[in-house]
Amino acid sequence: MTQALEVEQSSDKRLEAEATRQEPEECITRQEMPPPLPPPRDWKKFYVIVSLTYANFWMASAFSLQAPFFPREAESKGATPTQYGFVFSVFELVIIIMSPVYGKLIPRVSPKFLITSGVLVGGIACCAFGSLDYVPAGTPYIALAFIVRIFEGFGAASLMTASFTIVAATFPDTVATSFSLMETAFGLGLIVGPTIGGALYQVGGFVTPFVVNGGFLLLGCIILGFLLPKTDAERPSGSRNLCGFLFDGGIISYTFSIITCLLFIGFNSATLEPHLRQFNLTPVILGVIFVITGAIYALTTPIWGKICDIGTNPLLINVTGSIMVCIGLLFIGPVPFLPFNATIWTVIGSLVVIGFGLSAKLVSSFVGALQNTV
Numbered sequence: 001m002t003q004a005l006e007v008e009q010s011s012d013k014r015l016e017a018e019a020t021r022q023e024p025e026e027c028i029t030r031q032e033m034p035p036p037l038p039p040p041r042d043w044k045k046f047y048v049i050v051s052l053t054y055a056n057f058w059m060a061s062a063f064s065l066q067a068p069f070f071p072r073e074a075e076s077k078g079a080t081p082t083q084y085g086f087v088f089s090v091f092e093l094v095i096i097i098m099s100p101v102y103g104k105l106i107p108r109v110s111p112k113f114l115i116t117s118g119v120l121v122g123g124i125a126c127c128a129f130g131s132l133d134y135v136p137a138g139t140p141y142i143a144l145a146f147i148v149r150i151f152e153g154f155g156a157a158s159l160m161t162a163s164f165t166i167v168a169a170t171f172p173d174t175v176a177t178s179f180s181l182m183e184t185a186f187g188l189g190l191i192v193g194p195t196i197g198g199a200l201y202q203v204g205g206f207v208t209p210f211v212v213n214g215g216f217l218l219l220g221c222i223i224l225g226f227l228l229p230k231t232d233a234e235r236p237s238g239s240r241n242l243c244g245f246l247f248d249g250g251i252i253s254y255t256f257s258i259i260t261c262l263l264f265i266g267f268n269s270a271t272l273e274p275h276l277r278q279f280n281l282t283p284v285i286l287g288v289i290f291v292i293t294g295a296i297y298a299l300t301t302p303i304w305g306k307i308c309d310i311g312t313n314p315l316l317i318n319v320t321g322s323i324m325v326c327i328g329l330l331f332i333g334p335v336p337f338l339p340f341n342a343t344i345w346t347v348i349g350s351l352v353v354i355g356f357g358l359s360a361k362l363v364s365s366f367v368g369a370l371q372n373t374v
Contacts, residue, residue: 044229048170049178051228052163053185055119058216059156060189062126063091064294065197065209067269068286073206074145077137081274087145089266094153095160096259102161111162116224118158123217125151130210166228168370180305180363187298187359191291198287250315250372254365257318261362264325264354268293275332279344292348296355304363314368321360328354 067088074084102114129148135141163182171178193213200209276286304321308314332350334342 047227051224056182056185057189060186061193062213064190064193067194067290068198068283069201071273077141079142083142085270087149088270090149091153092262092266095157098157099161102158106165111165112228112230114158114162116221118155119220122155123214126210127214130207133206177305177309180301183301184298187294190294194287194290198283254369257361257365292351293355297359300359304360308367314364317360317364321357324353324357
């Protein structure tokens with residue numbers, strides 16, 4: 001009995017000694033091991049965010065950079081406010097018409113190809129718009145401006161449609177937050193466009209802003225080709241009822257909300273500069289005024305996206321945004337029945353409220369439409 005206990009004690013001591021010798025070796029091994037690299041999926045997500053934010057930023061800038069000076073230039077070429085208003089608004093009209101067409105092409109064409117080709121077309125069209133300064137006044141000027149703007153709309157529609165497809169496929173659990181980052185980049189482009197456009201117009205004339213912005217878009221084709229991973233959009237299995245989709249009440253309401261947002265952007269670009277002439281502002285200050293709505297839009301889209309992701313009803317957010325936009329439009333003029341005249345501060349305050357409303361409407365509309373589709 002005594003011998004058995006001695007054998008057990010000796011074996012326990014040997015085990016303790018071996019464990020003591022192994023512990024430092026394990027500690028040294030753990031300390032010398034390099035930190036694990038993030039999985040490839042995380043790098044893919046990072047490349048998607050970088051590529052799409054760059055493309056959306058410069059495409060939005062191409063849309064907005066002429067707002068502080070183009071109305072005056074168009075009037076000097078013999079164009080009426082109605083005519084150059086159509087030049088602004090046709091951009092959004094093309095997006096509305098072509099987005100469903102590009103959406104139908106996505107299962108057959110790579111979203112990466114649609115994005116890079118859209119940025120390429122947008123960059124060429126932006127540079128071409130600067131050459132309008134050498135076009136004779138009258139009908140040729142307005143006609144060419146209209147055509148170039150249509151091609152810009154083609155490029156923007158291709159970029160926006162394919163961007164949302166890639167975001168929905170890459171970030172299925174945080175679609176609203178990820179989409180709001182794209183909208184933030186677009187809003188920042190709306191900010192930089194008028195400000196830099198007005199400054200470059202003062203320095204180098206009509207051509208300079210368009211060549212600079214178009215050059216960044218053309219550079220974006222190379223960046224997108226290297227950074228944006230190839231993502232194949234798979235067509236979901238099962239039966240699909242197109243008529244049921246088009247006549248769904250939720251889809252119709254959210255589509256109408258998106259259309260009204262795009263209409264306001266075109267309306268504001270064409271009418272804000274003539275409205276601000278009564279204050280005798282310089283082109284740079286005009287550009288800063290145009291920044292306000294885009295700045296609020298860019299800052300608040302991630303907030304609305306996060307609110308949608310935590311489960312808030314997108315329809316409630318959409319109605320809230322619509323009320324904000326209506327209030328801003330009533331005060332920016334102001335409408336005749338309000339007992340005060342326009343001042344620079346009422347205009348600024350109205351643009352701030354409109355920026356809040358636009359971000360709420362757009363983010364909730366895309367998220368709500370996606371939920372209805374799924």
